[in-house]
Amino acid sequence: MALVVIVLAHQFLALAQSNREFSQSTAVHSMTSTHTSAQLLLVAVGFIAVVVTMAYTLLCFIHPGEMGEGHIKRRILDDGCE
Secondary structure, three states: OHHHHHHHHHHHHHHHHHHHHHHHOOOOOOOOOOOOHHHHHHHHHHHHHHHHHHHHHHHHHHOOOOOOOOOHHHHHHHHOOO
């Protein structure tokens, strides 16, 4: 019984070692990243677009500007009153 446990433990450790080597190897993976400047530029532009969109969205939620005379709501409501 002890021999079976030792053999299984040895096989498990060998499998764990090969998995570790596979996970750290970049030559084997098909999705390896090269981090080119074009990729970094694309991520940076996407990040800036998300941040700017989120800022304008929060600005419109916090201060929608509906009380101004030039707001579209005023023009629609005043157009029907003439």
